[in-house]
Amino acid sequence: MDAMKSENASTLENAMQLMIQTFHKYSGNEGDKYTLSRVELKEMLTQELGNYLGNAQDKDAVEKVMGDLDSNNDGEVDFTEFIILVGALTVACNDFFLEYHGKDEKNAQKE
Amino acid sequence: MDAMKSENASTLENAMQLMIQTFHKYSGNEGDKYTLSRVELKEMLTQELGNYLGNAQDKDAVEKVMGDLDSNNDGEVDFTEFIILVGALTVACNDFFLEYHGKDEKNAQKE
Numbered sequence: 001m002d003a004m005k006s007e008n009a010s011t012l013e014n015a016m017q018l019m020i021q022t023f024h025k026y027s028g029n030e031g032d033k034y035t036l037s038r039v040e041l042k043e044m045l046t047q048e049l050g051n052y053l054g055n056a057q058d059k060d061a062v063e064k065v066m067g068d069l070d071s072n073n074d075g076e077v078d079f080t081e082f083i084i085l086v087g088a089l090t091v092a093c094n095d096f097f098l099e100y101h102g103k104d105e106k107n108a109q110k111e
Numbered sequence: 112m113d114a115m116k117s118e119n120a121s122t123l124e125n126a127m128q129l130m131i132q133t134f135h136k137y138s139g140n141e142g143d144k145y146t147l148s149r150v151e152l153k154e155m156l157t158q159e160l161g162n163y164l165g166n167a168q169d170k171d172a173v174e175k176v177m178g179d180l181d182s183n184n185d186g187e188v189d190f191t192e193f194i195i196l197v198g199a200l201t202v203a204c205n206d207f208f209l210e211y212h213g214k215d216e217k218n219a220q221k222e
Contacts, residue, residue, distance in 0.1 A: 008162070009162070010133075010158060010159040010160070010161070010162075011129050011132065011133050011136075011159065012129065012130065012133045012155075012159035012160060012197065013159065013160070013162060013163075014126075014129060015125075015126040015127075015129035015130045015133070015197070016126075016197065016200065016201045016204060018122050018123065018125060018126035018129070019123065019126045019201055020201065020204065020205050020208070021122065022121075022122050022123045022126070023205070025122075034209065044123075047121065048121040048122065048123035048124065049121070049123060049124070050121070051119070051120070051121075051124060052124075079202060079205050080202050083198045083201055083202055084198070086123065086126070086127065086198075087194045087195070087197075087198045089127065090127045090130055090131065090194055091190060091191050091194055093127060093131065094131050094134070094190050097131070098145065
């Protein structure tokens with residue numbers, strides 16, 4: 001269990017712990033406490049990813065994310081499906097910053 | 112860029128930021144600064160995941176992780192491959208804690 005103690009955890013282990021904590025913060029609110037219902041998914045998207053998914057308040061957006069993630073079509077998002085969402089967003093975010101950074105470097109070389 | 116400012120970031124956004132920071136901390140040390148070489152991967156595994164991967168010091172273990180992750184066989188782990196590793200470990204970690212927690216609940220009901 002030592003790996004989950006924050007005081008000894010590395011930066012990456014802290015990140016993993018934060019993802020686990022975030023999922024269970026929302027998944028425990030109603031129904032199956034180990035999956036996100038539509039209501040819980042919407043709450044998680046608006047509270048945690050509002051900066052990325054500006055229009056998550058839109059019911060269509062929640063339905064779209066649910067449709068994309070819910071690979072077994074049970075109307076619930078499980079932890080693995082949640083991690084796939086977070087992973088895909090993190091890769092997109094990294095690509096964005098690399099592109100931004102790359103453009104900075106090219107501009108710097110021109111000057 | 113507001114999404115990456117820690118002071119405004121949600122718990123989940125902080126986790127995403129920590130994963131991006133961790134990758135670039137190691138990927139920038141040698142060669143292509145946007146991928147992990149074998150040496151950089153070993154450094155990352157031992158520094159960041161020592162609690163999970165106890166035997167990452169073992170050269171065979173590093174070779175195995177590299178072989179599993181390096182889907183395009185270029186001897187480098189890119190950011191997407193890194194996120195797949197972290198995601199898989201996080202799912203495994205969550206499963207472990209759910210099982211542990213489930214056992215606790217069953218024991219509590221018996222008493």
